[in-house]
Amino acid sequence: MTSPLNDASLDQLFLTARTYNAWLPKDVTDEQIRRIYDLAKFGPTAANSSPMRVVFVKSQDGKKRLEPYLSEGNREKTMQAPVTAIVATDFAFYEHLPKLFPHADARSWFAGNNALIESTANRNGSLQGAYLIMAARSLGLDCGPMSGFDQAGVDAEFFAGTQIKSNFLVNIGYGDAGTNLFARSPRLSFDEAAQIL
């Protein structure tokens, strides 16, 4: 049986973690990027479907390809971030199920069932996107997730000829708490959002 993480870890993951809008001039290494994925990949998904795909945009060339599709308010901070992850979803995820779910013919549950493909891909791709944010934080990195971008433009630029579609973006680096960090907005209390039955 395991115990709760210590308070500093709970702070780092949840309680004092923030969405950053500016970044310290400190590199994120390729090794750190690989580590983020290699933690996040172990988060649970339905039938181990694992539909998330990620492009970690780190080079100036890559950033220039992304720039035209960013909304105005997300442009500067994204161009400045050490890495921007394009969290995307592969709607052909079920082609990998013979490897990912070897106990049963799980591919046949999905093939041809577009409603199930879509709901499974969307739900589980987003779960994995959250695992990626938590994995980055658990490695001591900060995140700035964003939905404000031209999805069709990003898909044409980065995922042409595939069934992969962008889901959201996450800037990753070491957050600059002194620049454009707003006061934390309120959350819904337990009793506003939840109940014990």
Added chain:
Amino acid sequence: MTSPLNDASLDQLFLTARTYNAWLPKDVTDEQIRRIYDLAKFGPTAANSSPMRVVFVKSQDGKKRLEPYLSEGNREKTMQAPVTAIVATDFAFYEHLPKLFPHADARSWFAGNNALIESTANRNGSLQGAYLIMAARSLGLDCGPMSGFDQAGVDAEFFAGTQIKSNFLVNIGYGDAGTNLFARSPRLSFDEAAQIL
């Protein structure tokens, strides 16, 4: 600047964490349940939209109401679990934005735009569901998330008269590693699912 969590914590959150199918006979307290939500609520969502709603089903009466809608393979383990969270999504989430996002009239971005309401609710409700799983694990609890249930039935039973719809279920407790715990299935490697650009 923060550091990576220690190896035991990374194991607990990701590397040795598993989806459990049987549960030790040890209670999960109401205080633990509230703590899970009070960590998870701080995970980031678009415009702080926070669309997740959760019913933590703990009583025998509550479990009996849930039972008819569980798929065959999920029934026994769910009835045995100390708590089953019905992770749900409120498609009227934007009514709370005057409180949750006080800097701007964010409610007006959504009201009447059903496509944006739906994509925002689905994406961010699932992100929050993943935060809930990671929060439970960070408190030393184990999870068993499931998609196999009758969503329309659960919605009629638990969310009638609202715009809340069930998303997925999560059994929560102390996992019994000796019963029905399968070998971990393979994951996609970094190079199969990701790239650095």
